[in-house]
Amino acid sequence: MSTPVTAAILIIGNEILSGRTKDANLSFLATSLNELGIQVREARVIPDLEDVIIHTLNHLRSQFDYVFTTGGIGPTHDDITASCVAKAFGLEFGLNDDAHAMLKSHYKPEDLNEARLRMAHTPKGAILIENPISKAPGFQVENVFVLAGVPKITCAMFDNLKDRLKGGATVQSATLTTDLTEGVIAQKLGDIQDQFTDIDIGSYPYFKEGAFGVSLVLRGTDENRVDQCQTTVKEMIESLGGKVIYIKSLEV
Amino acid sequence: MSTPVTAAILIIGNEILSGRTKDANLSFLATSLNELGIQVREARVIPDLEDVIIHTLNHLRSQFDYVFTTGGIGPTHDDITASCVAKAFGLEFGLNDDAHAMLKSHYKPEDLNEARLRMAHTPKGAILIENPISKAPGFQVENVFVLAGVPKITCAMFDNLKDRLKGGATVQSATLTTDLTEGVIAQKLGDIQDQFTDIDIGSYPYFKEGAFGVSLVLRGTDENRVDQCQTTVKEMIESLGGKVIYIKSLEV
Numbered sequence: 001m002s003t004p005v006t007a008a009i010l011i012i013g014n015e016i017l018s019g020r021t022k023d024a025n026l027s028f029l030a031t032s033l034n035e036l037g038i039q040v041r042e043a044r045v046i047p048d049l050e051d052v053i054i055h056t057l058n059h060l061r062s063q064f065d066y067v068f069t070t071g072g073i074g075p076t077h078d079d080i081t082a083s084c085v086a087k088a089f090g091l092e093f094g095l096n097d098d099a100h101a102m103l104k105s106h107y108k109p110e111d112l113n114e115a116r117l118r119m120a121h122t123p124k125g126a127i128l129i130e131n132p133i134s135k136a137p138g139f140q141v142e143n144v145f146v147l148a149g150v151p152k153i154t155c156a157m158f159d160n161l162k163d164r165l166k167g168g169a170t171v172q173s174a175t176l177t178t179d180l181t182e183g184v185i186a187q188k189l190g191d192i193q194d195q196f197t198d199i200d201i202g203s204y205p206y207f208k209e210g211a212f213g214v215s216l217v218l219r220g221t222d223e224n225r226v227d228q229c230q231t232t233v234k235e236m237i238e239s240l241g242g243k244v245i246y247i248k249s250l251e252v
Numbered sequence: 253m254s255t256p257v258t259a260a261i262l263i264i265g266n267e268i269l270s271g272r273t274k275d276a277n278l279s280f281l282a283t284s285l286n287e288l289g290i291q292v293r294e295a296r297v298i299p300d301l302e303d304v305i306i307h308t309l310n311h312l313r314s315q316f317d318y319v320f321t322t323g324g325i326g327p328t329h330d331d332i333t334a335s336c337v338a339k340a341f342g343l344e345f346g347l348n349d350d351a352h353a354m355l356k357s358h359y360k361p362e363d364l365n366e367a368r369l370r371m372a373h374t375p376k377g378a379i380l381i382e383n384p385i386s387k388a389p390g391f392q393v394e395n396v397f398v399l400a401g402v403p404k405i406t407c408a409m410f411d412n413l414k415d416r417l418k419g420g421a422t423v424q425s426a427t428l429t430t431d432l433t434e435g436v437i438a439q440k441l442g443d444i445q446d447q448f449t450d451i452d453i454g455s456y457p458y459f460k461e462g463a464f465g466v467s468l469v470l471r472g473t474d475e476n477r478v479d480q481c482q483t484t485v486k487e488m489i490e491s492l493g494g495k496v497i498y499i500k501s502l503e504v
Contacts, residue, residue, distance in 0.1 A: 014454050017292045018423075019282030020469060021456065023275075026297070030271030040269045042304075043297040045278070048454075052294075075435045076455035077442035107435075115438030134464065152459050173270075183327045183359075186367030190329035202266050202300075203328035204273065207385065207404055217272060 037167025289419025
């Protein structure tokens with residue numbers, strides 16, 4: 001079995017911590033990375049504070065194969081991510097000629113003011129990530145990918161960087177939803193988990209139209225085992241008199 | 253000026269990190285805490301792994317005035333939050349008589365099986381948090397509040413614990429949205445930020461119907477200052493030929 005390839009996601013922005021803005025990037029990045037065989041192991045949301053950004057980034061990049069940051073790379077005073085990344089790596093921070101060219105092709109000379117020029121500054125040696133929407137690029141330094149926070153741009157940037165990533169075994173999953181509640185299935189589900197130690201069985205209760213039910217998600221890198229586990233779980237539900245309301249077999 | 257009261261939110265669950273489930277609790281908790289004068293300074297999403305939960309919880313509870321966890325307190329094998337909290341605090345973990353009574357009043361004796369009884373186990377001395385929806389309670393140990401992950405239950409539990417929280421000065425905010433882009437306002441906005449050091453000015457670009465615009469959020473504990481800053485920002489937008497599309501004055 002190959003070593004898992006891991007990632008952390010670092011969401012930078014006061015607006016997420018104040019509750020004003022709902023993050024939309026974590027779910028997208030996690031799903032996209034999973035499709036590439038990269039497992040997200042941690043996500044953090046931190047404020048636009050230099051010390052916190054530098055410290056957190058240095059911790060995460062030493063712990064995980066990849067780190068993806070979102071937010072804080074625009075032209076305003078609260079956009080400090082890029083310079084913090086330079087400081088975290090101990091790199092000079094300055095005008096990047098390629099990024100400068102991208103902005104020059106987009107803005108009229110009189111509109112390319114000092115603030116916008118900030119978006120062409122990167123840590124020295126950074127590899128750019130193209131932004132087809134508003135042109136100002138993201139960038140990569142070693143295992144750290146620095147992306148915009150506006151979800152449309154985050155997605156577009158991810159699309160432009162994913163060929164650089166090297167994934168491991170892809171996690172396959174199967175989902176079964178039943179009208180039984182967690183309390184009814186818990187004991188037998190635990191027994192199945194003990195039997196399938198190579199499968200991660202998640203149990204997610206929901207509450208809809210006044211009734212509880214549960215979705216069971218089976219995840220593992222060996223599709224035969226996920227399949228076998230799915231059959232076992234289905235039989236367990238039926239043996240307890242439950243209905244399988246929904247079943248989604250093997251999907252990446 | 254009073255010392256700020258701070259909090260961290262710890263979201264526990266593989267389903268958030270796999271991208272399968274979109275977290276809905278962070279935004280709710282952050283907004284609700286802010287209304288009480290408690291500032292969320294960090295949020296983390298971590299997997300259902302004992303070592304990670306214990307280590308992260310011990311770090312966060314030492315750094316912030318309050319910690320709120322969500323997820324992992326149901327009856328299934330992957331619900332390990334409660335026992336991890338006990339280990340983090342070095343407390344015994346066992347049947348809580350009051351929690352047991354809550355479950356007995358809800359389930360018929362034959363339905364209160366071993367798995368469901370797990371939901372009546374807490375660290376010794378924990379103070380319960382009532383759950384009006386599915387009865388199995390959350391609990392508090394010192395500055396840590398352990399809540400369910402199903403959003404309806406998280407909200408209901410928060411409602412039942414908020415009288416225990418002691419907030420500091422409430423952060424007031426005002427919002428202005430303009431059709432100008434960040435690059436146009438950035439320089440002058442930075443000058444205003446330098447002038448209003450007690451106000452946190454956030455600049456949040458958006459992309460809607462093919463056009464960029466920006467929302468500016470002014471946050472501070474002194475409402476007169478927030479008001480003055482709003483006037484100054486409004487004048488700045490107008491001086492640059494922009495429109496204020498939306499304005500929302502002082503709100504908690």
